Amino acid sequence: MLILSLALRNLFRNTRRTVITSGAVVFGVALQVLGWGLVDGLDDNFLRAVSTTTTGDILLRPPDYPTDGLSYPLEEAQVPPALKGFTGDATSRVLFSARVVHHADAAHAIGIGYDPDGDYRVFPRERWRVQGVWPDAGQAQVALGDGLARVLSVGVGDDVVVQGRTVDGAQNALSYAVTALVHTDNGQIDNSAAWLRMDAAEELLQLSGRRTHLSLRVGGLQDAAKVRDELAASGAFTAPDGKVWVARTTREEASDMLAINDIRRRAILMLVGVIMAIAATGIANTVIMAAYERVREIGTLLALGMKRREVSALFLVEGAFLGFGAGLVGATIGSLAVLHWQANGIVLSDDMMKANGSLPVSAVIYTHFNWAPVFGSLAFSAIIATLASVQPARFASGLNPADAVRAD
């Protein structure tokens, strides 16, 4: 208790120096907490973007269908499994490579043939911004992602031609009236999707009941893997032709993007590590200066009977307090920033969304507050500062009291 009390008071002996020394730690810890919150928020953003527009909680594909999300081979389309025993919401889709032509302009697109009833149950369409109305049954109508429409200079009421290959590989093209411009939570979809009701898609692609995707909503991403495994074990994913469709959870679907975020986390850790190394140098310098300035005081403490290990502990605790205190300030600043953007979100500009047009990201990134980086960075800063104080502590505890009490 005596050591703690003395160490705390010594910290405020030269407040300006303490504050300056703390700066790097404050910055490093704030950066770690904020950076972690941002990358966790990006994780959530990716998962939200694909979950609310493409995968649901679990996405099924025919057995030989590629899972890279880059190609849409319609020849792999199959009649989907009936999901025997599954009581949640499900919807089937057909994704295909399309080309949308408007006058002299044309753009490649992802064609999405959808079942309106199922889509409404699985995807939060009520949250999407729709200018116009979704296509009606039996009509040659199409909805376009608002980004794609912007590229083609298409508005509601315009006519476009949608080209695609049928399941047998024949080219087909039909004219559709654009009834809606759709803005979802997924920039990739908004920049490339042409939405056709399933009956219109059947006509264009000659599907005969075949589908390329089944999206299941099972009540949350957390339980998705467990539910998927149970359903797989029960044979729910076996199609009428006897082939078992491949089921992947949303987290598995987004694994590439999540892996990129792990690299970002490592990069933040490295950057914070460098900042902390610089901070440690500053702390070591501050504590060694304090030790040199207080030689007579250390001698007095030794003369009064303080043990060498207690003198050593005094300087280590001073370093630890400095690191922990600075870490606390940094963690508070970082946490407040994370909590602010967790509540309000960071809105990506249209230009940024265009630049990220090929990525499944939402236009709003909500940071994600997490205690782990807060506690981790606090412990890290305290440990770094304590380690930086080892040499000054050894110097102080090794002083000869007879000389030290008379030092200038």
Add this chain to the structure above:
Amino acid sequence: MTSPVPGAALCQLVGVKKNYPMGDLVVQALKGVSVEVTAGEFTAFAGPSGSGKSTVLNLIGCLDRPSEGQVFLEGRDVATLSDSALGDVRARRIGFIFQSFNLIPVLTAFENVELAMKLSGASEKGQKERVEEALRSVGLADYMTRRPAQLSGGQQQRVAIARALVKQPALIIADEPTANLDSKNGAAILDLMRTMNADNGTTFLFSTHDKMVMDRARRIIRLSDGQVIDDERVEPSPTPVAAGG
């Protein structure tokens, strides 16, 4: 804590030598000093700078070890003790008063005195009262919450005296206690220590070349070039009158 018996040997230096390496050279600070101090003495070690008086007090105060010879404190050869055991002896049996006061600047007068109590391992019970009493006894009852920077030199030295006295040590070592004080404050501090010596029987050992200190000492041990050249006992002077700090 045992109190030394007045007149009994409190500390003894037997053939003590102290060498300091200075680069390739070895400086002999003490060249075989033998001295005995009995409990209740008010003794000054006098001599010019470099004569070895501070070295003698360092050895008696367990701040240092001799290169040769023996240093006995209350019958124990302290030269053979470990660093930690020496620390215990300093904490419990020896009080220090330094030329530059050596108060801890971040602590108040009360806390400076309390620090010595805590380090001595004294019981928590009654600690506050003892600290207050020590400060009252040196005339600082109204200055307990002040930090050293808010006290005059004389007041700071009084805090140092209270700090040395509070744990009721067998011995108080005062290293040039008046060197940084004006004559009025110096005299007051010395008279205060004389009173403590007379009232409580606390043994005081000084290093000094201040005539004012030597005038009040009851024994003067003169050193020169690391050797005792004179050991003079003087008659007690009349009871001093404390002056303000």
